[in-house]
Amino acid sequence: MWYRTKGRENDIAVSTRVRLARNLNGYPFDGRLTEEKAKEIIGNVWSVFDGKEGWTFTDFASLPTVERASYAERHIVSPDFAKKAGPCALISNEEKSVYIMVLEEDHLRIQAITAGFDLAGAVQAVTEAEQLLDGALDIAYSEKLGYLTHCPTNLGTGMRASVMLHLPAYTGAGGIRSLQNQLGKLGLTIRGMAGEGTAASGGLYQISNQITLGITEDETVSKLEDVIGQIIAKERELRGCISRESLDNLSDRVMRGMGVMMYATRIGSAELISLYSDVRLGAALNLLGLPTETLDEMLMRCMPNTICTEHEGVTTPADRDRARAAVVKEILGRANSAD
């Protein structure tokens, strides 16, 4: 799982995702697909992986709702897939770095998630998975429009690459707005995770390509590499400009935050995300000896539905806040004793 691994540029880049949209000739898309045909697709796709070492099949439709939502919270599947009615399946590799959603919006969504800033690694992983399918399945493609997808916005490469960045200094400096405009002109988008510019946003942003037709996979990746590299450098520069006094304040806030995380018996989700942002920045600035990936793991495992899935009997928000505090304590305790 990506959030247990140290990644490139981890002080700023949280994770990288690349997904390919693929469809099969001869079958209608979602909405026009009968249950029988849907099951046929799932069977055909799984038959490619069945017997290959390391691949696991999950009948996603049969999972409880909270578990499906937990997959979405951790970015393993799309929110739409978590809510989808009718047959659908999830196929994953042994390292849990590649996931194939069968019968999401497209017949196939092949997705790779890696830690940190690693577009090359994620592209390689999805490409390898795709190669297993190519040849075995009749993939819908036209020379003119490239890979044919349910929605015309994905035509061409069918590839969406995105990197999640932690940009507290950029946010604090009020730079997100102009970034948004600049990226728009480049055919890229930035998406904030919560109320932009507020303390609760967590400073987390996802940057991805928007255009998929008439641009190659390599061109898309190198454009993102270049632009995100610049954003990371800028964030680092801004972090380097934090005054001594501000650093003192931040350090105090980070340590108080650690105190809350280590000893509080209930932690709300909004509270945790603001603690996460402060402490992650503190860890990246070496104000405390804590690996950033530990904090990312903490955040992922503290998502509401993930808490409910991993802890039996947790139903009310109060239960959840208690369970969350326990998870935080456990993860941080483990990291501290490892030092």
Next chain:
Amino acid sequence: MLCERCKKKEATFYYHENVNGNEKTYSLCSDCADELEKKGEFKKFGGFASELGPFESLFAGDPFEHMEALLSKQDLFGSLFAPTKTRQLAERIRAKKCPLCGMTLSDFAREGKAGCPTCYETFADELEPTIGRIHGRTAHSGRAPLKFREKNEMKNRIRVLEAEQKEAIRVENYERAAEIRDELRSLRGNA
């Protein structure tokens, strides 16, 4: 960030549009977003303000997916039935049906998405302007499935050479430009 319309309240909705490759992003507060939605100028999509708390909403929605739906549903299809088309032609287009999934063009316009991969072949001409508006281009460049690969590689090689040729001419390296011209000629001869 403040709402771009009233410049008073915090912006919580984002609207992104792409017209002929011109991209614009608007940030609006929930009141302005509501108002514009009522007027039909804007369709809200799960952005930063949801009924959930900020943390829950963090990964709860994928605005990208909503945006895709938004982009395709916006009046991108307006041109399909432009008045310049004769009524007869328009009738014929309306009657066209995808042989595989039964989709008609008006289904496509309403749903904003294809009914099956064959739809793109069925409605190739009618969809071209729409696709051009979404992506700013209308032809694929990039990878291809195994059965198209050899042909595709040649196509990509030609594309690279054409760009190189342009550059060679720009820097007045006519010797190189001539070499490329010959290579292109032989490649096209084989194609």
